[in-house]
Amino acid sequence: MAAGVDVIFPCLNEARALPGVLAALPSGMRAIVVDNGSTDGSAEIAAVRGAVVVTESRRGFGSAAHAGLLSATAPIVAFCDADGSFDSAELARVVAPVTAGDADLVLGRRRAQRNSWPLHARIANAFLAARLRAFTPASLHDLGPMRAARREALLDLDLRDRRSGYPLEMVLRAARRQWRIAEVDVSYRPRIGRSKVTGTVRGTATAIADMSRVLREEAR
Known part of the structure; x- marks a missing residue:
């Protein structure tokens, strides 16, 4: 079921989490x-464990995610955080509807374990998901980064955002083209190491600003 899938892991200083994530x-x-400027040996750890390592010097989630997409060759591409907050084994569940032809884009709806999702980040996600439902017919509850779609179709979306708005832009453009968008439940665990985005109020505020900008641009 999982044959022909490239999984993109945007990565910034995730040396502690990578061994378990890849295993x-x-x-x-x-x-x-996709190494996005790590200083802790993340790239070397990934290479030793058999991953393809791509270097992206331009900082930003979207920059790293898109660099991975451009480097992928498999017919189906998935995205996942490299910090251990997701169980990589559950990617099979996310990819399955795409492989079966039942969905064009599948998002992992996070089911949080204790202490895994700070309240401010959860509120921000619910707010953005509610705004998203006003723009698309898809009944989505989460803008989680674990997702899967066909590579050529993703490239055809011509995604432009290179910051935190990249995942939202993907959903908005897919909805505009009437893709079948689905959600599947995935576990969400406390991340390993220090969070760069949702674990901090400042990071969450930056993500909200980026995504709000994408919503305004798409509304035009």
Whole structure:
């Protein structure tokens, strides 16, 4: 079921989490770790464990995610955080509807474990998901970064955001083209190491600003 899947892991200083994240990857999936300026040896750790390592010097989630997409060659591409907050084994569940032809874009709806999702980040996610439902017919509850779609179709979306708005822009453009968008439940665990975005109020505020900008641009 998982054959022909490239999994993109945007990565900034995730040396502690990467071994477990990569070890849990389902058989038939290839890891593409996009190093976005790590100083802790993340790239070397990923390479030793068999991942394809791509270097992206321009900082930003969207920059790293899109660099991975451009480097992918498999017909199906998935995205996942590299910090251990997701169980990589559950990527099989996210990819399955795309492989079966039942959905064009599948998002992992986070089911949070204790202490895994700060309240401010959860509120921000609910707010953005509610705004998103006003723009699309898809009944979405989460803008989580674990997701899967066909590579050529994603490239055809011509995504432009290179910051935190990248995941939202993907959903908005997919909805505009009437893609079948689905959600599946995935576990959400306390991340390993220090959070760069949702674990801090400042990071969450930056993500909200980026996504609000994308919503305004798409509304035009």
